[in-house]
Amino acid sequence: MSFKFSKIRILETGYNSGPWNMALDEVLMYCANYDIPILRLYGWQPPAVSIGYFQSMYEEVDVKKCKQMGIDVVRRITGGGAVLHESELTYSFITKIYPKNIIESYNLICDPVVMCINKLGFNAKFAPLNDIIIDNKKVSGNAQTRNKNILLQHGTILLDVNVEKMFSVLKIPSEKIKDKMINDVKARVMGLNRTFEQVAYNLKESFSEKFGAEIIADNLTMEEKENTKKLTCEKYTSDPWNWKKKL
Amino acid sequence: MRKAHNIYKSEKLIKVSLEYDEYSKIIKSITIAGDFFLYPEESLDALEVNLIGTKLEKYTIEQKVKKCLSSSEAFGFDSESMTDAILGCLNPEKNT
Numbered sequence: 001m002s003f004k005f006s007k008i009r010i011l012e013t014g015y016n017s018g019p020w021n022m023a024l025d026e027v028l029m030y031c032a033n034y035d036i037p038i039l040r041l042y043g044w045q046p047p048a049v050s051i052g053y054f055q056s057m058y059e060e061v062d063v064k065k066c067k068q069m070g071i072d073v074v075r076r077i078t079g080g081g082a083v084l085h086e087s088e089l090t091y092s093f094i095t096k097i098y099p100k101n102i103i104e105s106y107n108l109i110c111d112p113v114v115m116c117i118n119k120l121g122f123n124a125k126f127a128p129l130n131d132i133i134i135d136n137k138k139v140s141g142n143a144q145t146r147n148k149n150i151l152l153q154h155g156t157i158l159l160d161v162n163v164e165k166m167f168s169v170l171k172i173p174s175e176k177i178k179d180k181m182i183n184d185v186k187a188r189v190m191g192l193n194r195t196f197e198q199v200a201y202n203l204k205e206s207f208s209e210k211f212g213a214e215i216i217a218d219n220l221t222m223e224e225k226e227n228t229k230k231l232t233c234e235k236y237t238s239d240p241w242n243w244k245k246k247l
Numbered sequence: 248m249r250k251a252h253n254i255y256k257s258e259k260l261i262k263v264s265l266e267y268d269e270y271s272k273i274i275k276s277i278t279i280a281g282d283f284f285l286y287p288e289e290s291l292d293a294l295e296v297n298l299i300g301t302k303l304e305k306y307t308i309e310q311k312v313k314k315c316l317s318s319s320e321a322f323g324f325d326s327e328s329m330t331d332a333i334l335g336c337l338n339p340e341k342n343t
Contacts, residue, residue: 056280081282129322245280247264
């Protein structure tokens with residue numbers, strides 16, 4: 001099966017809150033045309049901690065500390081671990097045409113992300129299942145979900161990393177090993193030290209090249225905006241969603 | 248009734264919290280969390296529901312896990328590690 005598209009709808013939605021960002025990703029899952037996927041580029045303002053679909057907010061996040069620091073908290077519709085979103089470019093890719101094999105689909109969609117990073121002068125590669133690394137250091141984490149034959153993959157491209165801040169808002173098993181954990185993560189994660197705009201430009205170009213597609217810059221429709229606002233209020237800021245799992 | 252909690256390191260972390268009858272070892276309630284991936288995601292809810300009323304012994308738990316996840320794809324754990332994560336709750340040192 002060929003994974004080429006004539007066009008990709010590009011949405012650059014700027015910096016928004018964690019709940020709004022996650023609501024829009026879900027709304028867009030149900031707006032994709034059969035042969036025109038959506039590539040969305042965005043940031044987070046204020047910064048936010050997102051937890052994976054299967055994680056427990058109680059277990060993973062110091063929510064009181066987040067509130068003091070003005071950091072949003074939100075649960076994703078995708079699996080994986082807790083992430084502090086601050087100095088990064090986040091992308092979402094939504095498509096109805098994709099490999100049914102999960103590793104193949106991650107590989108397919110991570111490929112233009114790797115291409116983007118390499119255009120910026122690095123030697124990045126895909127590290128299954130869901131990471132992109134440079135010299136064994138993670139520079140991008142990705143996660144996907146599928147529903148009604150639609151695939152959503154979203155992922156981060158790290159511009160800078162503040163490991164101390166990350167560990168100040170995530171719960172850790174013991175204070176005694178906190179320093180060791182910080183040093184371990186510092187050795188395993190890196191930022192690109194490039195601007196949001198540089199990464200955005202190269203990411204759009206890379207998706208266009210990978211899928212042989214014309215990129216169509218677009219804006220959210222009124223309906224998409226309204227549905228996002230509604231879903232933000234009803235789901236992504238709600239306790240039943242964010243605090244679903246209590247261990 | 249006894250409450251127990253276990254954190255199990257597979258490729259990803261599995262965190263299990265359960266309530267069970269101390270004498271019969273039957274699970275009364277269970278919550279499974281972690282940073283793993285499972286497709287479709289709803290399979291985990293089905294697994295939790297199916298584990299209620301199950302005895303905490305390796306063969307029984309493993310069969311339930313295999314059956315409930317037979318149409319799913321998991322990344323970060325397998326049936327054996329999920330079984331071990333659940334049974335790890337019986338380790339008194341880790342119980343709360």
